[in-house]
Amino acid sequence: MRYAILCYDSEDVVGAWSKQEDDATMVRLAVVTNDLAAQGRLGPVARLLPTTAATTVRKGRENLVIDGPFAETKEQLLGFYIVDCATLDEAIEVARSLARANSQGVGSYEIRPVGHFRPGTAPA
Amino acid sequence: MTDLAWINAALTSARPQALGALLRYFRDLDTAEEAFQEACLRALKTWPRNGPPREPASWLIFVGRNAAIDAVRRRGRQEPLPEEALISDLDDAEADMAERLDGSHYRDDILRLLFICCHPDLPATQQIALALRIVSGLSVAQIARAFLVGEAAMEQRITRAKQRIAAAEVAFDTPGAVERADRLAVVAAMIYLFFNEGYSAGGGQAAARAPLCDEAIRLARLLLRLFPGEPEIMGLTALLLLQHARAPARFEATGAIVLLDDQERGLWNRKMIAEGLALIDKAMRHRRRGPYQVQAAIAALHARAARPEDTEWAEIDLLYAALETLQPSPVVTLNRAVAVAKLRGPAAALDMIGPLEPRLSGYFNFFGVKGAFLLQLGRRDDARIAFDRAIALANTAAEAAHIRLHLDRLMRDGEA
Incomplete structure (x- = not known):
């Protein structure tokens, strides 16, 4: 079984770290992930930019684009995609295609730029 | 932690x-x-x-x-x-x-808190000191250090500023849309000033004042979270991030200024650049241009260029032209001239800044830029006169030292 591990923390607090604190944390985390990578068990790792950089596409007839992160609490996180796009407009287009392909019900696609990315070593 | x-x-x-x-x-x-x-x-x-x-x-x-x-x-x-x-x-x-x-309630609370620091009777430095004390919660000692003044003097300044705003009428009702937009613009301008107070510090002071830049970015992010759909707030945040990203490369260890073209680009903070680029990209989608967005777009073009010679000067020239219409100012035209010099040569740039001289006759950077154009044209004596004026007008020791470097080079070349 593959597991996704989602990281939650206070953006304010993490955002207030100095570069040294941030770098040191990344080094400590890399000790854990390097070990997994060496065993061929690490999938893609992504560190997202702050929610201020987020855009949300809401499912529905119009596929409304909203600035900011997904803020509802009624829905749950069901999965995610990582796509390479030249601009935010391209990413919004991808999200809209997904929304069209899966148009039943409510829901949203939150688009977050990825700051740090590591492709991982686990076989497909 | x-x-x-x-x-x-x-x-x-x-x-x-x-x-x-x-x-x-x-x-x-x-x-x-x-x-x-x-x-x-x-x-x-x-x-x-x-x-x-x-x-x-x-x-x-x-x-x-x-x-x-x-x-x-x-x-x-x-x-x-x-x-x-x-x-x-x-x-x-x-x-x-x-x-x-109730997020919307808090949104106006925070905006009000920032807004009362922007009282028009208060000079910019007092607005900033007040915001640091009230909104950021920095101690008087920390603020005094950032402004390079004694603690007692800063204490007095903050007390006086507080008395002034206590006497002022502050509206506590939930503001209407127009009032809210006005407050937002005033607060954005204060945050920009705030940032520049840290950013424009000379080499020796840059380290002491860097917290001002960090704090301004924090406030800009805070504002953006409250008003996620405002392209100018995205632009402001992007601008601050993209400029601050260059901080590690802007000064030599001795405190001497390093010009953009000469900066070691590997020292630029890539994380801040990534966030700044994402934000300006997001802002542009709204097609509601404003001065912060245009300035951020210019900073983004610099950030995207791996080497100075990769800079898209034609784009930068166009953006400065847009800024001249949005926010006409001789300083904007002076900055545009730097792009024009790269595109069409120093003679065209010199023609462009000629008419600005009466209005910028007290501005250090005008004579620094003019001297550099003259030097490129081989007009060494005129360049020396311009550089001398620049030194006389320099605001910081680092600025003066930077121009003196040009002059020394002129003298050396003259002897050779």
Whole structure:
């Protein structure tokens, strides 16, 4: 079984770290992930930019684009995609295609730029 | 991160929201600050024992408010009862925990808190000092250090600024859309000034003043979270991030200025650049251009160029032309001339800045740029005159030293 591990923390607090604190944390985390990578068990790792950089596409007839992160609490996180796009407009287009392909019900696609990315070593 | 460090970070990040709400309740800055202070003391006592609350800000508002009401009641036994108007909304004291998720309410609280620091009677440096004290919660000693003045002088400055805003009329009603937009623009301008106070510091002072830049970015992010759909706030945040990203490369160890073309681009902070680029990309989608977005777009073009010769000067020229229409100023034209010099040569750039001289005759950078164009044209004597004027007008020792470097080179070449 593959597991996704989602990281939650206070953006304010993490955002207030100095570069040294941030770098040191990344080094400590890399000790854990390097070990997994060496065993061929690490999938893609992504560190997202702050929610201020987020855009949300809401499912529905119009596929409304909203600035900011997904803020509802009624829905749950069901999965995610990582796509390479030249601009935010391209990413919004991808999200809209997904929304069209899966148009039943409510829901949203939150688009977050990825700051740090590591492709991982686990076989497909 | 230790418990205490985590708690301090949480208190700092909850401060604008909690203090803003307490100010709305008590309508008096000193009372609100005392209430917040008391709540922080209790947090330091109980959070390590019970763990931090899920919503630090609402915890602080609840505890701070009750503590302040208790204090007023205690005083009330010795003094006549305060007027009802002094403490607003006492009746809904039971309901405040329920209010915690009302984001729009807090949005105006925080905006008000920032807005009162922007009182038009206060000079820019006092607005910034006040925002650092009230919104960011920096100590007077920390602020004094950032402004390179003594602690007593800064204490006095902040006290005077506070008296001034206490005497001013502040609207506590929920602002209408127009009022809100006005406040937002004023606060954005203050944050930009705030940033520049740190950014324009000379080499020797740059380290002491860097916290001003960090704090300005924090406030810009805060504003953006409150107003996520405002392209100019995205632009402002992007601009600050993209400029601050270059900080590690802007000065030599000796404090000497390093020009953009000569900066070691590997030292630029890639994380800040990535965030800045994402934000300007997001802002542009709105097709509602404004000065912050255009300036951020210019900074983005510099950030995207791997080497100075990769810079898209034609794009930069166009963006400066747009900025000239949005915000006409001789300084903008002067900056545009630098792009024009790269595109069409120093003679065209010199023609462009000629008419600016009467208005920029007191501006250090005008003569620095003029001297550089003249030098490129081989007009060495004219260049020397311009550089001499620049040195006479320099604001910091680093600026003067930078121009002197040009002059020394001129002299050396002259002897050879």
